[in-house]
Amino acid sequence: xTVEAVKPExxxxxxxxxxxxxxxxxxxxxxxxxxxxxxxKVSEVIDAVTGAAVGALGWxxxxxxxxxxxAARNHTYTFPSLIGNKPSEDLAxxxxxxxxxxxFSAALWCCSGSESNENAMKIIRQYQIERxxxxxxxxxxxxxxxxxxxxxxxxISNCFRADMFKDILIDQEKCLKMPPCYPYRFQKKDETEAQxxxxxxDDLEKIIIDNDPKTVSCVVVETLPGSSLGTxxxxxxxxxxxRALCNKYDLIFMLDEVMCGTGRSNPNGKLNCxxxxxxxxxxxDIQTVGxxxxxxxxxxxxxxxxxxxxxxxxxxxxxxxxxHTYASHGFNCAVALGVQKKIMRDGLTSNIFKMGNLxxxxxxxxxxxxxNIVGDVRGIGGFWSLEFVKDKVTKELFPVELDVGHRYQQxxxxxxxxxxxxxxNADGINGDIxxxxxxxxxxxxxxxxxxxxxxxxxxxxxxxxxxxxxx
Ligand SMILES: Cc1ncc(COP(=O)(O)O)c(C=O)c1O
Numbered sequence: 001x002t003v004e005a006v007k008p009e010x011x012x013x014x015x016x017x018x019x020x021x022x023x024x025x026x027x028x029x030x031x032x033x034x035x036x037x038x039x040x041k042v043s044e045v046i047d048a049v050t051g052a053a054v055g056a057l058g059w060x061x062x063x064x065x066x067x068x069x070x071a072a073r074n075h076t077y078t079f080p081s082l083i084g085n086k087p088s089e090d091l092a093x094x095x096x097x098x099x100x101x102x103x104f105s106a107a108l109w110c111c112s113g114s115e116s117n118e119n120a121m122k123i124i125r126q127y128q129i130e131r132x133x134x135x136x137x138x139x140x141x142x143x144x145x146x147x148x149x150x151x152x153x154x155x156i157s158n159c160f161r162a163d164m165f166k167d168i169l170i171d172q173e174k175c176l177k178m179p180p181c182y183p184y185r186f187q188k189k190d191e192t193e194a195q196x197x198x199x200x201x202d203d204l205e206k207i208i209i210d211n212d213p214k215t216v217s218c219v220v221v222e223t224l225p226g227s228s229l230g231t232x233x234x235x236x237x238x239x240x241x242x243r244a245l246c247n248k249y250d251l252i253f254m255l256d257e258v259m260c261g262t263g264r265s266n267p268n269g270k271l272n273c274x275x276x277x278x279x280x281x282x283x284x285d286i287q288t289v290g291x292x293x294x295x296x297x298x299x300x301x302x303x304x305x306x307x308x309x310x311x312x313x314x315x316x317x318x319x320x321x322x323x324h325t326y327a328s329h330g331f332n333c334a335v336a337l338g339v340q341k342k343i344m345r346d347g348l349t350s351n352i353f354k355m356g357n358l359x360x361x362x363x364x365x366x367x368x369x370x371x372n373i374v375g376d377v378r379g380i381g382g383f384w385s386l387e388f389v390k391d392k393v394t395k396e397l398f399p400v401e402l403d404v405g406h407r408y409q410q411x412x413x414x415x416x417x418x419x420x421x422x423x424x425n426a427d428g429i430n431g432d433i434x435x436x437x438x439x440x441x442x443x444x445x446x447x448x449x450x451x452x453x454x455x456x457x458x459x460x461x462x463x464x465x466x467x468x469x470x471x
Contacts (some may be wrong), residue, residue, distance in 0.1 A: 001105075005170075005435065009227060010022055010300060014395055016094030017468055020052050021069060022287070022378075022386055023039035023061055024037065024039075025037045027428070028059075028060065028439040029047065029058075029060050029371055030058075030059055031059065031439070031441060032046055032059075032438060032439050032446050033047065033400060033443055034059055035420070036418075037438075038413075043415060044416065045116075045414060045415065045418045046417050046446070046449060047059070047418045047438070047439065048412075048417055048418055048437075048438050048450045049418055049420045049435055049436060049437050050437055050438060050439050051286050051295070051296055052259070052291065052420065053226060053260075053264060053291050053383060053435070053437035054262070054291045054295065054296040055296045055299050055342065056263060056295040056339065056343060056348065056352075056439060056440045057291075057295045057297075057339055057342065057348075057439065057441065058440070059139040059440040060066075060205055062456045063342055064297055064339070066333075067334075067335055068297065069335035069365035071087070071331050071344065072307075072331060072335070075330050075331070076330070076333040077324075077331075078330070079325065080323060080327045080329075080347040080446075081327075082324045084328065085333070086330070086332040087333035087337060088328035088329075088330060088447050090334075090337055091107070091109065091333040091334075091336055091340075092106060092109075094337055094340060094440070095271065095289075095304060095340075095461070096304075096339070097271055098270050098271050098340075098459070099270070099271060099282035099304070099430055100283065101280070101376065102280070102307065103280055103283040103284075104287070104305065104395070105305065105306060105310045106304075106305045107302050107303065107304050108123070108302060108303045108327065108328070109301075109302045109327060109328045109332065110300075110302065110324055110326070110327055111146070111299045111301065111302060111329070111332070112299065112301050113147075113153075113256075113289075113290035113297050114148025114149050114153045114461075115152040115324070116258060116288040116289065116290055116301040117147045117148045117150075117152065117156070117258070117288050118148070118152045118153055118302050119148050119303050120220075120254060120288050121139065121152050121153075121156070121301045122321075122322065123286065123303060123305065123309065124252050124254065124309075125217070125365065125448070126149070126315065126320070126321055127252065127309045127312050128217050129316075130312050130313055130316030130342030131312045131316065133214075133216050133250075134252075135214055135283050136214070136215060136216060136217040137215060137217055138173075138174050138175075138176055138211055138215055138216045138373060139156055139175050139176070139217055139218055139220060139440055140176045140177070140204065140207060140216065140218070140219045140220070140251075141157070141158070141175065141176075141177060141178075141219075141220045141221065142177055142180050142181070142222075142315075143158045143177045143178070143180050144158055144159060144176060144180040144228050144229050144424070144426075144427065144428050145157055145159065145180065145228045145229075145230040145260075146222070146225075146226075146227050147158050148258070149161065151168065151169060152170060153171070153273065154169055155169040155170035156220060158177050158399045158428055159228055159391055159428040160423070160424045160428055160429050161427075163428070165263055170221055175229035176207055176211060176218075178200070178203055178204045179203050179455075180225075180228075180229055180234070180422070181200055181221070181234050182229050182231065182232050182436035183232065184232065184375070184376045184378065184387065184395070185229075185395065187235075188465075189224065193235045193236060193269055194236075194237065195236050197236070197237045198242060199469040200238060200241075201238075201242070202362025202380070203244055205245055206220070206358070208245065208249050208251070209318060213249040213251075214438045215233070216251055217252060218246075218251050218252035218253070218254050219242055219245070219246055219251055219252075219253055219255060220254040220255070221242065221254075221256065222255070222257075222258075222259070222260065222273045222425070223255045223256070223257050223260050223261065223272075223277070224259075224260035224265055224273050224274040224379075224380060224383060224384075225238070225260075226383060226435060226437075227259065227404065227420075227422060227457075229382055229431075229433075230303075230378070230385035230387060230422070230433035230435060231378055231380070231385040231435070233378065233379070233380050235278055238243075238277075239274065239277045239278050239282070240279075240282050242276060243278065244282075250313060252285045252286060252309070253284050253285050253286075254284055254286045255274055255284040255286075255287045256288050256289055256383050257273050257274070257288065258288050258291055258293055259290075259437075260383055261288060261289045261292075262291065262340075263292055263343055263348070263349035263352065263440065264287050264291075264292055264348050264349075264352065264382045264383050264440075265341075265353065265356070265379075265381030265382055265383050266353060266381065267346075268354060269349050269350040269353075269382070269427035270349060271349070272287070273380075273381075274287075274311070274379075275432055276380060276401060279339055283306070285306045285308050286303065286304065286305055286306060286309055287303070287304045288301070288302070288303055289301060289302050289303075289304065290447065292338060293339075294332060294334050294335060294338045295357075297335055297338075298331070298335040300329070300332040300333065300335075300336045302394060306379040321377075328406040329415050333411055336404065341354075343440060348440035348441060350424060351442075352381060352438075352439075353381040355382075355443070355444065356379070356381045356442075357380070357381075357418070358447050359384060359438070359442075359447045359451060360377060360378075360379050360384045360443065361450070362447065363377045363384065363386065363451055364377040365438075367386070367411070367458055368396045368450060370457050372459060372462040373388045373389065373398075373458065373461065373465065373471060374386050374387070374388060374391075374392075374458055375387050375389030375392050375395055376387065382437055382438060383435075383436075383437050384435070384437075385435050385436065386408075386432045386433060386436075386458070387425065387431070388405065388408065388433065388434070389423075389433040390403045390470075396415065397430050397431050397432070398465075399470075400423065400429060402470060404425065404432040405421035405423050405433055405434055406422075406423070407432050407464075408432070408457060408461050409421030409434060409456040411460050411461045411464075412434070412453065412454065415453045415456055415457050415460075417454060417457065419434045419435060419454070420434065420435040420437075421433070421434050421436070421438055438450065
């Protein structure tokens, strides 16, 4: 047996990110602020992205301890297919009751957004078998999309994260891709919004027809894409158009709301992002959620199943094939339910919708018309992004090696602001954005502080790039 030598202080034992060096370490947090140690220096930063759009409640919430304590006191683990638990039932009922009536009728709880999408893909597959349509195997998702890092979820994604694994993904003839919905970059100059939407819908219909509609199973999109092309709200008519095509060709309509859902961008003080764009009659047949559900205090995500799917199962085998050890985990569900009840009681989803839109407006006012690298400010409710371009008129991208999105993240950090820089929005590889997804508790003063630091950082990075002859 070999015993590994103790690593030097800054070496990491954790196999993630940069392997041989410790990542910046969080030391604590309170509300929208957190304390982070980086390269030996401790600083307080405003968390404007709450990890990866996770922290709905804000950090160190005073009421979370009693919620966790009660959940732990009442928790006895059971394997969910054999013996169920009350919190998973209660959380499912809560989500169903706080969604438009009749849209969802059951939920499955799991531990990550990727896992929820894996499960949704399998639930849809079993649905097609249960109702006697086993030939329906093909899934249509979008180019430049992200649905998670497991192999199934990567197979329906289309971005730089999937590229390295392409040889071991699900056969891409079964995972078809339609064009992204991304007006800033792809709506033509001489095209109206309605014409652009129609072009996208025509493209989808052609894919369905060319691939034999009888073999197509479902269409899946992120309601408001986040870590793919950056919070581009779907234009009017786009999501209803997808729903109509799903109805026409007998396909399941699935929405991925892992990042944008569960209160982050709901206009009615409730949960679902699609309520901005769809009438309840056009709601998805199945939907995945995660992130803000447990607000970072527990690892929980889920699949919401509509009556069409649930009823087909009941008429068929009346059982769900397969399960995970930690599905419907009672402790996780109890904490998530406590978090969600508090969010509803305090009107926090209404607050983030209002304050988030204010933040977006202020970013737009301060950045769009000025001479800097910001080409677009887009989003809705508590989920926004900046898109960086070399030229505001031509929308020319920065060279990928400059890594402008991540550089912006670093400049923001140095200015006491945590945001998420990303690359690949334009085509899966090129393009630079920064994401903003603050906690639901932000006040107007917090909005001003976030905007002021974000604008300062844009100006500093613009000046740096100018000095380097890159802008
Ligand atoms: C739309 C979407 N779906 C799924 C996932 C995967 O979630 P997780 O990282 O919890 O597995 C993400 C993660 O960012 C996401 O943005």
